[in-house]
Amino acid sequence: MRISAAIAVWMCAAFALICLGFALTAFSGHATLTDAAEREVSLGYAWFWTFLFCIAALFGVLSWLIKAGKLGNPE
Numbered sequence: 001m002r003i004s005a006a007i008a009v010w011m012c013a014a015f016a017l018i019c020l021g022f023a024l025t026a027f028s029g030h031a032t033l034t035d036a037a038e039r040e041v042s043l044g045y046a047w048f049w050t051f052l053f054c055i056a057a058l059f060g061v062l063s064w065l066i067k068a069g070k071l072g073n074p075e
Helices: 005-032 036-066
Strands: none
Touching: 005 036
């Protein structure tokens, strides 16, 4: 199965927004936790989703550059 670069851009954008939503939810709920262990787990969860957001955004930008012909073989 081959995915075109244009579809990959939109799929990466959708996944990045979902990841960002999870990360922001975890970061915003961090202040309400009173147990130190739960705060650490919450921060780990938030940073994990932030990392996934960055990876999805990076691959989205790379796909957009490939689609625009600025990266890779321009055939």
